[in-house]
Amino acid sequence: MSFSAIDAWWWPYLFILLAGWLATDFWRFLGVFLGGRITEESEILVLVRCIATALVAAVIANLVVFPSGALAATPLLLRLSAGLAGFAAYLAAGKKVLVGILAGEAVLGSGIFVTSLL
Amino acid sequence: MSCSETPRSGREEKRLLWFRRGAQAAFSIPGLILASAFVGFAGLARDAGLTLTQTLFMTGIVWALPAKVVLVGAILAGNGLLAAAFAVTLSSVRLAPMVVTLIPEIRTPKTPSWVLYLLSHFVAVTSWVVAMERFRSVPKTMRASFYAGLGSTLILNNMVVVTLVFVLAARLPPAVSAALFFLTPLYFLTSLWGSARERAGQAAMLFGLALGPVFHLLTPGFDLVAAGLLAGSAAFGLHLIGKRRRQA
Numbered sequence: 001m002s003f004s005a006i007d008a009w010w011w012p013y014l015f016i017l018l019a020g021w022l023a024t025d026f027w028r029f030l031g032v033f034l035g036g037r038i039t040e041e042s043e044i045l046v047l048v049r050c051i052a053t054a055l056v057a058a059v060i061a062n063l064v065v066f067p068s069g070a071l072a073a074t075p076l077l078l079r080l081s082a083g084l085a086g087f088a089a090y091l092a093a094g095k096k097v098l099v100g101i102l103a104g105e106a107v108l109g110s111g112i113f114v115t116s117l118l
Numbered sequence: 119m120s121c122s123e124t125p126r127s128g129r130e131e132k133r134l135l136w137f138r139r140g141a142q143a144a145f146s147i148p149g150l151i152l153a154s155a156f157v158g159f160a161g162l163a164r165d166a167g168l169t170l171t172q173t174l175f176m177t178g179i180v181w182a183l184p185a186k187v188v189l190v191g192a193i194l195a196g197n198g199l200l201a202a203a204f205a206v207t208l209s210s211v212r213l214a215p216m217v218v219t220l221i222p223e224i225r226t227p228k229t230p231s232w233v234l235y236l237l238s239h240f241v242a243v244t245s246w247v248v249a250m251e252r253f254r255s256v257p258k259t260m261r262a263s264f265y266a267g268l269g270s271t272l273i274l275n276n277m278v279v280v281t282l283v284f285v286l287a288a289r290l291p292p293a294v295s296a297a298l299f300f301l302t303p304l305y306f307l308t309s310l311w312g313s314a315r316e317r318a319g320q321a322a323m324l325f326g327l328a329l330g331p332v333f334h335l336l337t338p339g340f341d342l343v344a345a346g347l348l349a350g351s352a353a354f355g356l357h358l359i360g361k362r363r364r365q366a
Binding site: 001002003004005012013015016017018019020021022023024025026027028029030031032034035045046047048049050051052053054055056057058059060061062063064065066067068069070071073074079082083086087090091095097098100101104105108109112113116 | 147148151154161162165166167168169172175176179180181182184185186187188189191192193194196197198199200202203205206207208209210211212213214215216217218220221222225231234235238239241292293295296297299300301302303304305306307308309310311312314316318319321322323324325326327328329330331333334341342343345346347348349350351353354357
């Protein structure tokens with residue numbers, strides 16, 4: 001039952017509702033419910049946070065390695081270097097997200113410019 | 119300045135004031151970065167074949183950007199409803215501990231729990247970071263109003279961003295679209311590292327970055343869950359070994 005499995009106007013919305021809203025607000029509501037009842041330092045939460053972090057990281061890597069749209073036309077090596085440069089700049093600037101984004105975009109932009117000249 | 123003696127109308131006025139201050143906090147550097155990431159997300163959704171109303175619906179009802187990127191990724195990969203729901207559920211586990219840490223800062227003995235459940239919908243990386251920073255200068259009784267203003271304004275702002283992208287993106291040159299699409303991975307690459315609570319979280323991120331593309335080739339359709347489970351468990355294993363070593 002994929003997103004385009006049923007040819008009805010309501011199916012994509014139901015898909016988003018079940019796979020999106022239920023899957024996110026479940027955790028938010030659970031968070032309210034648990035309130036102060038669980039400590040953030042408990043070991044099971046460390047495991048859960050690790051899996052969650054790794055999952056988002058896998059999404060990031062796939063967006064860089066197997067992109068869609070206009071980004072797919074750029075060389076893989078350029079995207080990897082831009083990502084690395086952004087991350088390195090972020091760390092060097094003392095964990096400034098904005099610096100990392102600007103540095104990564106600068107490398108990507110100049111790379112696109114240079115390859116368009118070749 | 120004593121809150122308990124403020125007449126009812128005065129308290130309402132004060133709530134409105136703090137709601138407005140929360141709304142203003144949405145127009146900030148983190149808010150701008152989020153809006154930029156939403157430009158990239160809207161482009162991704164458009165490319166995946168989603169309509170504007172579907173993307174707006176997703177923005178309002180899911181809100182958290184990583185969850186939406188995973189959801190659109192699952193839609194792009196042609197995943198079924200169960201696989202998509204599973205991937206999004208796993209990617210959103212982090213919301214629970216975030217809410218758990220935010221609620222004690224907002225709750226007063228008088229706060230009805232429906233207000234807390236409603237406010238928890240606004241929890242995502244940006245609003246959480248901004249709230250945790252600004253709450254120190256917000257009176258405790260006004261934090262619910264402040265967070266309501268902040269959260270709702272962030273959602274509305276980014277709905278406007280999504281609409282603009284859908285209307286304008288067709289006319290963007292490819293280099294600009296590429297740069298915008300790249301904002302999402304850059305934003306999460308950096309903010310994910312910063313939000314990690316322990317070393318293990320950063321190890322999990324590095325493992326996940328490496329395993330994501332590998333499993334994309336090995337087990338397409340199940341790549342995110344497989345990479346997340348394996349990389350996350352490996353990082354947790356390192357965490358346990360490190361802990362045992364420190365105790366020994």
